[in-house]
Amino acid sequence: MTIWNTLQGHDVVLEQLKKAASRRRLSHAYLFLGPGGVGKKLFAQNLAQSLLCEKTSDEGLEACGICANCKRMQAGTHPDYYQVDCPEGKKSIPIELFVGDEEHRGRQGLCYELSLRPMSSDRKIAIINDAHLMQSEAANSLLKTLEEPPAKSLIILITDREEGLLPTIRSRCQTVHFRALPLEILQSLILSNEYVDSNEDAERLAKLSDGNLEVAFELSQGRLRELSEVIRNSFSKGNINPLKLVPQILEWIEGSGESSEQRRAAFWTVKFMAEQFLHQARHSSSNSAIIDEIQIRLRRLRDAEQQLHEMMPIPLWLEGLIYDLASGMREQPA
Numbered sequence: 001m002t003i004w005n006t007l008q009g010h011d012v013v014l015e016q017l018k019k020a021a022s023r024r025r026l027s028h029a030y031l032f033l034g035p036g037g038v039g040k041k042l043f044a045q046n047l048a049q050s051l052l053c054e055k056t057s058d059e060g061l062e063a064c065g066i067c068a069n070c071k072r073m074q075a076g077t078h079p080d081y082y083q084v085d086c087p088e089g090k091k092s093i094p095i096e097l098f099v100g101d102e103e104h105r106g107r108q109g110l111c112y113e114l115s116l117r118p119m120s121s122d123r124k125i126a127i128i129n130d131a132h133l134m135q136s137e138a139a140n141s142l143l144k145t146l147e148e149p150p151a152k153s154l155i156i157l158i159t160d161r162e163e164g165l166l167p168t169i170r171s172r173c174q175t176v177h178f179r180a181l182p183l184e185i186l187q188s189l190i191l192s193n194e195y196v197d198s199n200e201d202a203e204r205l206a207k208l209s210d211g212n213l214e215v216a217f218e219l220s221q222g223r224l225r226e227l228s229e230v231i232r233n234s235f236s237k238g239n240i241n242p243l244k245l246v247p248q249i250l251e252w253i254e255g256s257g258e259s260s261e262q263r264r265a266a267f268w269t270v271k272f273m274a275e276q277f278l279h280q281a282r283h284s285s286s287n288s289a290i291i292d293e294i295q296i297r298l299r300r301l302r303d304a305e306q307q308l309h310e311m312m313p314i315p316l317w318l319e320g321l322i323y324d325l326a327s328g329m330r331e332q333p334a
């Protein structure tokens with residue numbers, strides 16, 4: 001039995017930390033850095049549980065799963081474990097979560113909790129998820145704690161956007177790099193989590209989701225799946241009807257939420273289209289004229305991605321894209 005069963009693809013990181021633990025060289029602050037949806041948060045929670053477990057020594061980074069501390073961790077009620085997430089519906093992590101609100105300044109929040117003595121184990125552990133979302137005041141109060149870490153404390157910052165953190169915070173943490181999940185691991189996680197039933201569907205999701213299990217989940221559900229079907233259906237027939245397709249996709253994109261969500265949906269549109277062209281390319285390997293045509297369309301999709309980065313208005317963007325793809329496409333002048 002190991003608590004690391006549910007996590008795959010991060011053996012190197014685990015070994016690295018085990019080595020540090022066995023030499024009693026665990027840092028007091030880590031920065032877990034790497035793409036989203038690969039299990040950084042779960043990894044951090046496992047690490048915390050292994051260090052808080054009263055039945056196992058630190059060296060193996062294992063947890064028994066049955067002692068009082070393990071039970072408290074699993075129930076989310078461990079008094080020496082503290083987790084900060086961006087509040088639901090908010091775009092940033094407020095200072096209150098670190099040092100308390102104005103009425104309780106310095107008497108609540110993560111920095112305060114860490115300054116107290118551990119209650120039911122021999123240390124205190126804090127995880128800050130999406131650390132790049134900390135407001136600058138919040139980051140500065142955390143910085144003070146990082147500069148003078150309380151004895152027997154461990155802070156783990158998690159992010160996929162290193163540039164969103166103060167350099168002074170980064171330099172106080174030991175960075176641990178997480179990688180995107182390899183295709184075959186992602187595929188097996190998709191199946192074991194029952195996002196889809198068949199190997200074939202799991203492979204498709206794995207390829208589309210760039211090593212990100214959260215994205216794979218999103219793709220297996222509701223709206224995104226709908227968009228993928230719409231594009232698959234119209235493109236697989238090789239006969240794109242812009243008059244029908246432009247309003248259909250535009251309605252879908254506009255229904256996905258505020259403007260950043262819409263832009264994200266537009267990126268997915270491009271991705272699903274590219275998937276179709278790549279599929280066509282694989283099945284027409286002998287016909288060079290068709291391959292050339294597909295290459296031109298794929299290039300048009302790369303331009304479309306660039307236009308999205310440049311914040312081109314989506315209705316205009318979509319219409320131009322679909323009409324270009326539908327018209328058989330001639331070489332664009334350079």
Ligand SMILES: [Zn+2]
Nearest residue numbers: 053064067070
């Ligand atoms: Zn335990």
